[in-house]
Amino acid sequence: MAQLRSVSCQRSIKLVYYSCNSPGNSSGLLAAASRPLHTDALRNRQQHLIQQQQQQQQQQSNHHHHQQRLLQRHLQQQLFWQSPLLGARCLNSAEQQRQHAQAALAESKDEKSTAAGCRPKGAARAPPNFEGTPQRDPLDVSFNDPIAAFKSKTTWELVRAYMVYMICSSEKLVEHNMKLMKAAKKILGTKLFSVLMKATFYGHFVAGEDEEKIKPTLKRLRSFGVKPILDYSVEEDITQEEAEKREVESSVSSAGDDGNKDAGALPQYHVDKSFADRRYKVSSARTYFYLNEATCERNMEIFIKCLEAVSGATFGTGITAIKLTALGRPQLLLQLSEVIMRTRKYMEALVGGQGNVLTHHKTIKDLEQYYAGVHDNKDVQQFLQNVTSDKEGILHLFPWSGIVDEDSQLSETFRVPDPTTGQMRRLISQISPKEEEMFRNMIRRLNTIVKTAAELDVRIMIDAEQTYFQPAISRITLEMMRKYNKNKAIVFNTYQCYLREAFREVSNDLEQAKRQNFYFGAKLVRGAYMEQERARAQALGYADPVNPSYEATTDMYHKTLAECLRRIKVMKDSGDDAGKIGIMVASHNEDTVRFAIENMKSIGVSPEDKVICFGQLLGMCDYITFPLGQAGYSAYKYIPYGPVEEVLPYLSRRAQENKGVLKKIKKEKRLLASEIRRRIFRGQIFYTPKGNYVPI
Numbered sequence: 001m002a003q004l005r006s007v008s009c010q011r012s013i014k015l016v017y018y019s020c021n022s023p024g025n026s027s028g029l030l031a032a033a034s035r036p037l038h039t040d041a042l043r044n045r046q047q048h049l050i051q052q053q054q055q056q057q058q059q060q061s062n063h064h065h066h067q068q069r070l071l072q073r074h075l076q077q078q079l080f081w082q083s084p085l086l087g088a089r090c091l092n093s094a095e096q097q098r099q100h101a102q103a104a105l106a107e108s109k110d111e112k113s114t115a116a117g118c119r120p121k122g123a124a125r126a127p128p129n130f131e132g133t134p135q136r137d138p139l140d141v142s143f144n145d146p147i148a149a150f151k152s153k154t155t156w157e158l159v160r161a162y163m164v165y166m167i168c169s170s171e172k173l174v175e176h177n178m179k180l181m182k183a184a185k186k187i188l189g190t191k192l193f194s195v196l197m198k199a200t201f202y203g204h205f206v207a208g209e210d211e212e213k214i215k216p217t218l219k220r221l222r223s224f225g226v227k228p229i230l231d232y233s234v235e236e237d238i239t240q241e242e243a244e245k246r247e248v249e250s251s252v253s254s255a256g257d258d259g260n261k262d263a264g265a266l267p268q269y270h271v272d273k274s275f276a277d278r279r280y281k282v283s284s285a286r287t288y289f290y291l292n293e294a295t296c297e298r299n300m301e302i303f304i305k306c307l308e309a310v311s312g313a314t315f316g317t318g319i320t321a322i323k324l325t326a327l328g329r330p331q332l333l334l335q336l337s338e339v340i341m342r343t344r345k346y347m348e349a350l351v352g353g354q355g356n357v358l359t360h361h362k363t364i365k366d367l368e369q370y371y372a373g374v375h376d377n378k379d380v381q382q383f384l385q386n387v388t389s390d391k392e393g394i395l396h397l398f399p400w401s402g403i404v405d406e407d408s409q410l411s412e413t414f415r416v417p418d419p420t421t422g423q424m425r426r427l428i429s430q431i432s433p434k435e436e437e438m439f440r441n442m443i444r445r446l447n448t449i450v451k452t453a454a455e456l457d458v459r460i461m462i463d464a465e466q467t468y469f470q471p472a473i474s475r476i477t478l479e480m481m482r483k484y485n486k487n488k489a490i491v492f493n494t495y496q497c498y499l500r501e502a503f504r505e506v507s508n509d510l511e512q513a514k515r516q517n518f519y520f521g522a523k524l525v526r527g528a529y530m531e532q533e534r535a536r537a538q539a540l541g542y543a544d545p546v547n548p549s550y551e552a553t554t555d556m557y558h559k560t561l562a563e564c565l566r567r568i569k570v571m572k573d574s575g576d577d578a579g580k581i582g583i584m585v586a587s588h589n590e591d592t593v594r595f596a597i598e599n600m601k602s603i604g605v606s607p608e609d610k611v612i613c614f615g616q617l618l619g620m621c622d623y624i625t626f627p628l629g630q631a632g633y634s635a636y637k638y639i640p641y642g643p644v645e646e647v648l649p650y651l652s653r654r655a656q657e658n659k660g661v662l663k664k665i666k667k668e669k670r671l672l673a674s675e676i677r678r679r680i681f682r683g684q685i686f687y688t689p690k691g692n693y694v695p696i
Helices: 002-020 026-033 040-059 061-082 084-089 094-116 146-150 155-168 171-175 177-198 201-205 215-223 240-250 293-314 330-351 364-370 378-386 400-404 433-456 470-484 502-516 530-540 550-573 590-602 622-630 644-659 662-681
Strands: 226-232 319-322 388-390 393-396 415-417 424-426 459-462 491-496 520-525 581-586 612-617 634-641
Touching (some): 146 622, 146 662, 155 171, 155 201, 177 644, 201 644, 215 226, 215 293, 226 293, 240 330, 293 433, 330 433, 364 378, 364 393, 378 415, 400 433, 433 459, 433 470, 470 502, 491 502, 491 581, 502 520, 502 550, 550 581, 550 590, 581 590, 590 612, 590 622, 612 622, 622 634, 622 662
Parallel strands (some): 226 319, 226 634, 319 459, 459 491, 491 520, 520 581, 581 612, 612 634
Antiparallel strands (some): 388 393, 415 424
């Protein structure tokens, strides 16, 4: 009987609320008031509010919409705080009582939000969403509101998520998850196995099987203020032996690796069989192993399909993630990375100190003095003519734009004069004509992808990879920015903040973007290859590139983000276009997200400026992503998709990653359990998510 009384009370409240939100509907209010309620106080309060509305409408008919807003706010507050039935149903704390009261009102709003133009989620402190006004919720920066976190989910999806996190909490199950999935497939068969996976891991972490089947997920995300980063997450399930074989064969020049190890060779940028399987101690990053040029062409086509899918479903707000190792032979990235690091050492000798040439502000005259003894040499004069500089000093020793020029030759680009003899010295190891062609093919594929992205108004996010590939990846990405980011940020680079050099790399790239006048886009992440990087550095005898602790990595992340925000503020203050810097805070760490929000406020950067966005993986940290999107911040989910059987390696990684973040799982499980209980208690087992948010 108590439950029946509660339901009756809630229905009466809904009727009053709907009537108050219908312009000029005093008769509807009277009809609602005539329904029997189970408390005299509530009935009297409703009648009082009805009379109040009628009087106000008669007195101020010329200001109807303003009066409606005031009455709605007053009604929300009074009904909830003076209803003994609702108060009796709340939990002990005053804060929980307030949240439950708001939730009850939100349920009534959801059903008629489209027709009435009102806000579909409980926010007594915010105005209703009239036509033309974006729907927004207040943001709880403690990220402890289960209603805001999961209002986009059905109750079944919440139960599935809770079940998945329970499984991820079991170390034995996670450790053997790939074996268990393969065994289940053999026992159940393909169809039943597919059903099982969609009801568990696949359904939770993957959006769908193809570009068409993911559209409902993308549409629902958008309706709750969240945008997608699309990633086709199919991987080959190959053995360690096969992975090592492919990597060694594709990382050695036809001239042989021994022939490339000259006096200036850097061991970090040469393949080592012990670490040839790049999946070693890596749980969160997808890995491509080179097979042949045809495979790279297929990967390019897949990335273009991702772009088309994003374009068709996101109205120009989506992003596609790509990996450069999917588009070409890894040997070429190794050699280019080594060239870049040799160039830095050469510059350190030239300028007499450490750091990128940008930080020293050396001029062409300084270079001429450095080469004074061999200045008459024609090769030296030609070299000096090709140096890139501006009024602040030298930018580059080489015409780096050549690496994204499909007609340029690597072997002819990276040559420097010997300051003693004047003879030109190659900084890159020998590359055969066939390998030159492979490099040009890789650049052609990337150019094709970025051109397509620009035409479709979709952005490209180039993922970070291992440190022995990363100098080449970053250099190519930066040149793509310079080429394509002339009017807006189309290409974004990724920076791993667990690296000791992260701050310096971002600062240098920001400076180059400023001096060469192109839009700079960056995704800041903590990183995916830490254990592998440390083990490889120790085995091959080079300095550990990773920060010594998690705290040091967090400090690096915050320092780097603060520098980006500082530069944005400088641009705003100078009247320049602050949109020339775009940063994605890709983090599952609450403190980092709060740090970004607080610093945005302190320097006067609003979400509408579209210079800072946030990103998390699908199926992880929903309690961060969705409240951000619903509060008007630019929020993204990294959306994997692909056939069930072909994304098993991806699902295995997600299980492994969740095992490593048990504290986050604990909080998400707690919030999930709270929301599941609330829905059962309120009879919302068949709750249908309906959002009316507009993503930034």
